[in-house]
Amino acid sequence: MDSERTAPVPTRRRLLQGAALATVPYALLSGTRAAAQARAVDYPSAEWQPASASNYSRSNRPTSYPLDYVVIHVTQETYADTLSIFRDPEKQVSAQYVVRSSDGHVAQCVREADIAWHAGNWDYNTRSIGIEHEGWVDRPEYFTDALYEQSARLTAAICTAYGIPKDRTHIIAHHEVPGSDHTDPGPFWDWTRYIRLVNFA
Numbered sequence: 465m466d467s468e469r470t471a472p473v474p475t476r477r478r479l480l481q482g483a484a485l486a487t488v489p490y491a492l493l494s495g496t497r498a499a500a501q502a503r504a505v506d507y508p509s510a511e512w513q514p515a516s517a518s519n520y521s522r523s524n525r526p527t528s529y530p531l532d533y534v535v536i537h538v539t540q541e542t543y544a545d546t547l548s549i550f551r552d553p554e555k556q557v558s559a560q561y562v563v564r565s566s567d568g569h570v571a572q573c574v575r576e577a578d579i580a581w582h583a584g585n586w587d588y589n590t591r592s593i594g595i596e597h598e599g600w601v602d603r604p605e606y607f608t609d610a611l612y613e614q615s616a617r618l619t620a621a622i623c624t625a626y627g628i629p630k631d632r633t634h635i636i637a638h639h640e641v642p643g644s645d646h647t648d649p650g651p652f653w654d655w656t657r658y659i660r661l662v663n664f665a
Contacts, residue, residue, distance in 0.1 A: 506625075507618055510561065510572040518553035521579040523590075531576075531626040533592035534619050535583050536658075537638045538606075538648035543598040547571060557581050559594035561618060565606045568614025576622070583641045593622050601650025612654070616661030623662070630662050 504512040525531055539546045543564040550558045550573045559582040562571045574580040582594030597615060599606025623630045632655065638648045 504575075505572045506576045507561070507570060507572060507621055509614075509617075510570040513547050513550075513562070513571040513573050515550035515558035515573040515580070516553040516555075519550060519556055519558040520574045520581055521589075523577060523579045525577050525579070525590075526626055529579070529590040531591060531593065531622075532628060532634060533588065534622055534628065534635045535588065535592045535594045535638055535641060536615075536619075536635065536649050536653070537582060537594060537596045537646075538599050538601050538650060538653070539596045540600055540648070541598075543569075543571075546596055546598065547573070559596045561594070562596045563598065563611055563615045563618070565598040565608055565611050568608070568610035568612075570614060570618055576625075583638065584644045584646065585641050588641045595619065597649065601648050601652070604652035607652060607654070612658060612661055616658060617665045620662045620665035630659070632659060635659065635662065 504514075523529065537559060539562070541549065543562060546562050549555050550562075558574050558580045560572060560574045560576055560580050562573060563569070564571075576593055579589050580594050581589060582596070583589045583592060595615060595618065597607070597611060599611075619635060620630065622628065623634070628634050635658075637653070638644055638646045
């Protein structure tokens with residue numbers, strides 16, 4: 465009769481080596497994800513929340529089109545619902561950024577090099593960055609200090625990156641886009657305060 469072969473008993477050292485090796489791929493994967501997230505956003509403070517590829521046009525701006533404007537929007541939706549709309553391929557709408565009311569948190573949904581569908585005017589879409597702000601045009605309580613301050617920092621960074629003047633000729637309301645039928649950001653948006661914050665950011 466053959467004698468039974470006993471399996472080797474793992475030593476503490478082998479167990480530790482195995483555990484260390486098992487964590488390496490996860491650590492590498494986590495690092496890869498973090499690196500991909502960092503590369504995905506153009507504005508370092510933003511969180512990547514990608515819009516559906518059906519809701520914007522791929523491009524290579526500012527090589528393909530010059531960037532001349534920042535267009536200021538108000539969502540008429542909650543922050544979460546806006547991100548959901550941008551992810552829905554049936555909606556045919558997006559913006560580069562969404563700013564949350566409560567704390568000014570910034571999500572990036574479309575790369576700055578690509579053309580978001582936000583202005584309702586193709587020429588302006590090609591030459592602008594769209595920033596949506598959580599809230600409603602008739603509810604000024606959504607325009608918090610945090611929202612103004614974080615949005616102004618974002619706008620200042622965009623203007624600096626592309627040489628866009630930090631003034632009301634180049635930082636415009638959605639309703640100022642030719643052909644627009646929108647009213648945002650509405651009468652309660654404090655333009656004097658906002659442009660001052662942009663210039664001091």
